[in-house]
Amino acid sequence: MRVVIDAMGGDNAPVATVKGAVEAVKSYNIDVILAGNEPMIEEQLAKYDHTREKIEIVHCNEIITNEDKPVSAIREKRDSSMVAALKLVKEKRADAIVSAGNTGALLAGGLLILGRIKGIDRPALAPPYPTVNGMSVLIDGGANSDCKPRNLLEFGIMGSVYAEKVLEIKKPSVCIVNIGIEEEKGSEIVKEAHKLCKIGPFNFKGNIEARDIPAGYADVIVCDGFTGNVILKLTEGLADSIFRLLKEEFVKNPLRKIGASLLKSGLKDFKGRFDYTEYGGAPFLGVKGVLIKAHGSSDAKAVKNAIKQGIKFIENDVIDDIAEKITGLGEDIIE
């Protein structure tokens, strides 16, 4: 098995990407390709003990940055590490790609270079969502702002296969985000999607109100990419704000400061529950290839875990399973 890493993608590239790749080679006995600037990659590689024959470098002169516009970056920066990595998957020289680079460009590249699985109208991003019970999968995390009912059905199928095969959740429950649990409530698109999902090939549990998402009520949380983006970013912003305000209160007098110091380990354990580096990244489901988007601020551990995620993805034939379930729907639903 061979995984290609966009060695220049992410805030900590190429330090974290090379280190993560070296560790993954050691831990999982796989081959990796590092796409990126060769001298810079060699400089990083020199720091670690590594089996050189299991690591290939594909040199590229360009880097897609977070400031680049997605589609034009993919079209114009043909000698970038991201484009090179995607092409290696397309040409079957690699089985999976991991990138912590520009999300929009990676999604555009996935669509343009890898293409879609037959029958899938809209591939979607499926990031992990931390809940009281562990991790759920949110799909779509932001790839498609405007969705048709049929797209939400596809998200349910893809999210369910992924949750079962990669996250090892048995019979994952699938819910559609809505403003009420009643079938007749919500936007026109969600109401139509509900009807389709009721006969979808997964464990459909109905609607979920946003209130119940953090409680872990659904394993797979289905919504359009606009709503998904709002859910992910609001969660991030709200957690930040709550901790900022708590901190303000906790240092207001000496007694509180003592209390806070006694709780330091508790706060750390709390934060550990949401450590994204443990969970790898977000797969872009529905494209013809295994594509894992690692967090932009990924460290070596996060890169290594994203690679591990890619391996499980390949080993469990997630793409074939999605393709089969989509075909099984019959033309009347998918077209």
Added chain:
Amino acid sequence: MRVVIDAMGGDNAPVATVKGAVEAVKSYNIDVILAGNEPMIEEQLAKYDHTREKIEIVHCNEIITNEDKPVSAIREKRDSSMVAALKLVKEKRADAIVSAGNTGALLAGGLLILGRIKGIDRPALAPPYPTVNGMSVLIDGGANSDCKPRNLLEFGIMGSVYAEKVLEIKKPSVCIVNIGIEEEKGSEIVKEAHKLCKIGPFNFKGNIEARDIPAGYADVIVCDGFTGNVILKLTEGLADSIFRLLKEEFVKNPLRKIGASLLKSGLKDFKGRFDYTEYGGAPFLGVKGVLIKAHGSSDAKAVKNAIKQGIKFIENDVIDDIAEKITGLGEDIIE
């Protein structure tokens, strides 16, 4: 000035509604009408010192419960406290209505009985949203799942007038919730709405990502009712989950328990920052009448503050101001 209270609406009715009304009469020297079951209201009134000539009771035999379907409840329960209260505003026997009852029914009743301000296509709910800097206004909080671009413009106008005149925010900033701050990002509807808002009669600050909402980046947060509902409910659910998990961590060993006990007042002060009872309720903006939806679990203090909010609403001619600004848009935009 005379405010009618749906005395039977809410989890704590009629205890909280009657007490809140009595206190409002004392504090603000207004007249109130209590719509509801007369013997039950009299029983509550007997508990308090009150100026009887400032309190009128309009007896009704029915109650709209949270289980009732909104539109049919309004149409069929004609002798309910909610319908009676709305009719009193319609007939100008009261200047404002406060209800803590069934939200859907109240919105349906507002539309059916009070009607819309000329030029307003979709009235919207505008609840307060707690941020690091105080309170913002979220509009639409859930009245309209499907919106047109023009509706978001209306929400901006109504939210801005309300924030300025009732919440006393000078030149309130207005933002549209979107998946990026760039004008060209987002759903088709939001992109169109952005263009309209740029020439809207308010302090338009552009798009806001959900991440920046809790930080108080915008005074008026504009979105469709689906997104608004997701924002409000996710905020509620996430805050609950965070505190549940923190609590779990804080009692894990004796040292942490001591720490937590020292921080008890800090946690209380933290929660006090988000005390909705201080802020009254959510106005239903765009209908021809002052309609304040108080929280379902309102206590007497929350009811009293919702009444105060209604008073400020009337005193500052919010409805006339909205009507004027809508008319000023010109036919090409509003039709």
